[in-house]
Amino acid sequence: MAERIAIEHLLSRGRPADFPVAFREGQVLTFADFEARAAGWRAAYERHGGHRFALSFEDTFEFAAALLGAWHAGRCVYLPSEIQPTTREKLRGEVDGFAGQIPSSTPLLKFQEGARAEWTPLSPEAQALVVYTSGSSGEPAAIPKHLGQLTREVATLADLFDDRLGPSPCRVLATVSHQHIYGLLFRVLWPLTSGRPFLARSLPYPEDIVAELSHGPAALIASPAHLKRLPDTLDWAGVRGNLRSVFSSGGPLSTDALHACRGLLGQAPVEVYGSSETGGIAWRQRTQDEALSWRTMPGVEVRLTEDALAVRSPHLPDGNWFQTEDRARLLPEGFELLGRMDRLLKLEEKRVSLSAMERALLESDLVREARVVPLSEGNRSVLGVVAVLGPTGRHLHADSGKPFLNRALRKHLSSQFEPSVLPRRFRYLEAMPVNSQGKSTEAALVALFDSRRPPLRVLEHTADRAVLSIETPASLPYFKGHFPEKAILPGVAQIEWALHLGRELFTLPPEFLRMEAVKFQQLIVPETLLTLELTWTQAKGSLQFKFTSEAGTHGSGRILLGEVRG
Incomplete structure (x- = not known):
C-alpha cells in the first residue's frame, strides 16, 4: 500500500515521478504530470493577483492540480456546484x-506552461475553501473551510476505509461531481x-x-440518485468481483x-451521513440489517x-456544537x-408543517x-405535491x-390537515429531478x-427511450397570440418540451x-392529445424527438448536446 501523505505535505514531500495519480482515456497521469500542472x-x-478564485472543471485531474496550485499560491478557492449565468453573476462580486x-x-486564468515551483508545506490554518450548500430549501449558503478541517476529515476517511479498498492498485471511480464537498473529499483529496x-x-x-x-479493482463513489437507477440488464455479475467498495452520500x-x-x-x-x-x-x-443505526x-x-441532532467534531471550524x-x-x-x-409555513392564517405533510403522504400506499412545496397562485400561496408513485398509485393513475x-391523496391528508391547507396542485414523475x-x-x-x-403521463421509460402522452389544453400560454386567427403550438415550444422532458428522464450533458x-409537418391545435417519443443516444450526444397524434407526425428532429468546454 502507498505511503499516506497529508495534503499539507503532498507536493513538498512528493512521490516518485512515475507514481500513478489518475487515468484519462487509457493514459496514466503520473505524479510528475501532476506536479507540473500544479506549478503552472x-x-x-x-x-x-487577488486572493479568491472560483474553480469549475470537468476534468478531475486538472481540477486537483488547479486546486493545489491555488493553495500553494496562498489563494482561497470558491467551489460552485454549477456555473449557470445567475451563479456567475453572483460570484463576480x-x-x-x-x-x-x-x-x-x-x-x-491562463495556465502558465513550463512553470516550475519550490514547494513548502501548507499551513493548516489557511482559509482554503468556500463551498455552498445544495440550496434544497432555499438560496445556497457559502461555507468557509480551513485547510486543517479538510485534512482532518481526509485522515478520518483513510483510517476508516483504506483497508476496505485493499492493497494498491485500486482505482477510484465516481458518479458524483468534485465540485461538491462529498466528491471533493472522496474522489480527490x-x-x-x-x-x-x-x-x-x-x-x-x-x-x-x-x-x-472491467479494467480492474476499483472503488465507486456514488449518490443515492445514481444507485437507485442501476439497470438489471447490464452484466454486473461479470465485473462486481473488481468492485472493492461502494460509497453513497448526499x-x-x-x-x-x-x-x-x-x-x-x-x-x-457504505453510507456516509454529513453535510457541507x-x-x-x-x-x-447495511449488509443484512436494514434498520442498522448510524455509527x-x-x-x-x-x-x-x-429531538434534533447536534454535532461537535474535528471537521468543524471550532470546538462548538453545531445544530443540525x-x-x-x-x-x-x-x-x-x-x-x-x-x-413550517403559514397558509390561510394557519401554520402547516410541510415535513409532516410529506410524511403523511408516504404513509399512504x-x-x-413525495415533496411538498409552496407555490404562488395569484395573490395567495398554495401547496403543490411532487410525487413518485408506488405500484398502487400507478395503477390508480392509469385506470382512473x-x-x-x-382527490385520493387529498382525502388521505384530510384526516390530519384542515381542508384550507390541503395541496391544490400535483405533479407525478418517474423520478425526482436531481442536480449534480x-x-x-x-x-x-x-x-x-x-x-x-x-x-403529461410517462407511458414507457428505459435508460435510452421514453414515450409520453401529452395534453395541450387551450389554457397553455403558448397558444395566446400565436396566431390571432388560429391558435397553434409554435415549433419552439415542441423543442423546449423535448429538451426539458429529456433532462428529467435522462442524464443529459449540460x-x-x-x-x-x-x-x-402538421399544426398542433388546442386540445390535441400528443404522443412524444424521446430517444437518447449517449455515444452521439443525440436526443431525438417525435411528436405524433391520431393525425400523424407533427414534429421531429435531433438535439445535440455536449459537456461545457472552456
Whole structure:
C-alpha cells in the first residue's frame, strides 16, 4: 500500500515521478504530470493577483492540480456546484477571478506552461475553501473551510476505509461531481493522500461504470440518485468481483436502492451521513440489517437538542456544537435518523408543517417519494405535491386518471390537515429531478408547476427511450397570440418540451450544441392529445424527438448536446 501523505505535505514531500495519480482515456497521469500542472496553475494565480478564485472543471485531474496550485499560491478557492449565468453573476462580486471550463465571455486564468515551483508545506490554518450548500430549501449558503478541517476529515476517511479498498492498485471511480464537498473529499483529496489513482472523468451512466470495472479493482463513489437507477440488464455479475467498495452520500439511500446494490453489485454501499457545514458525521453499511443505526466517525460527538441532532467534531471550524435540522433518536450503538425537522409555513392564517405533510403522504400506499412545496397562485400561496408513485398509485393513475388520484391523496391528508391547507396542485414523475449533487432543490421542484409545462403521463421509460402522452389544453400560454386567427403550438415550444422532458428522464450533458433534421409537418391545435417519443443516444450526444397524434407526425428532429468546454 502507498505511503499516506497529508495534503499539507503532498507536493513538498512528493512521490516518485512515475507514481500513478489518475487515468484519462487509457493514459496514466503520473505524479510528475501532476506536479507540473500544479506549478503552472500556481504561476497563473500569482501572475493574476487577488486572493479568491472560483474553480469549475470537468476534468478531475486538472481540477486537483488547479486546486493545489491555488493553495500553494496562498489563494482561497470558491467551489460552485454549477456555473449557470445567475451563479456567475453572483460570484463576480465575491471572487477575484475564474479558472476552468466556464462558458460565455467570463475572463479566465491562463495556465502558465513550463512553470516550475519550490514547494513548502501548507499551513493548516489557511482559509482554503468556500463551498455552498445544495440550496434544497432555499438560496445556497457559502461555507468557509480551513485547510486543517479538510485534512482532518481526509485522515478520518483513510483510517476508516483504506483497508476496505485493499492493497494498491485500486482505482477510484465516481458518479458524483468534485465540485461538491462529498466528491471533493472522496474522489480527490482522499485518493491523493492515500495514493489511489482516480479516473479523471465522471461516470454518469451505468454502462460507463460496468466498462470501467472491467479494467480492474476499483472503488465507486456514488449518490443515492445514481444507485437507485442501476439497470438489471447490464452484466454486473461479470465485473462486481473488481468492485472493492461502494460509497453513497448526499441523501438517504432508499430500501429499493439498497436491495438493488446487494443484488447487482454484490454488496451494500457504505453510507456516509454529513453535510457541507459539518463534514462527515457518521457511517453505516447495511449488509443484512436494514434498520442498522448510524455509527459516529472517530472524534465526533452527538447529542439531542429538542429531538434534533447536534454535532461537535474535528471537521468543524471550532470546538462548538453545531445544530443540525435532522431529527434523531440516540441509541447505545449510535443513533437513528427520523427525518428533517418540520418546515413550517403559514397558509390561510394557519401554520402547516410541510415535513409532516410529506410524511403523511408516504404513509399512504400510493406514493413512494413525495415533496411538498409552496407555490404562488395569484395573490395567495398554495401547496403543490411532487410525487413518485408506488405500484398502487400507478395503477390508480392509469385506470382512473390524474384528477381521481389527486382527490385520493387529498382525502388521505384530510384526516390530519384542515381542508384550507390541503395541496391544490400535483405533479407525478418517474423520478425526482436531481442536480449534480444528487439533491432535489426546491427551485427545480417549483419549476415543474410552470404554466408552460403541459399535463403529461410517462407511458414507457428505459435508460435510452421514453414515450409520453401529452395534453395541450387551450389554457397553455403558448397558444395566446400565436396566431390571432388560429391558435397553434409554435415549433419552439415542441423543442423546449423535448429538451426539458429529456433532462428529467435522462442524464443529459449540460451544453446545447445544435439541432439537426428538425421538421414541423402538421399544426398542433388546442386540445390535441400528443404522443412524444424521446430517444437518447449517449455515444452521439443525440436526443431525438417525435411528436405524433391520431393525425400523424407533427414534429421531429435531433438535439445535440455536449459537456461545457472552456
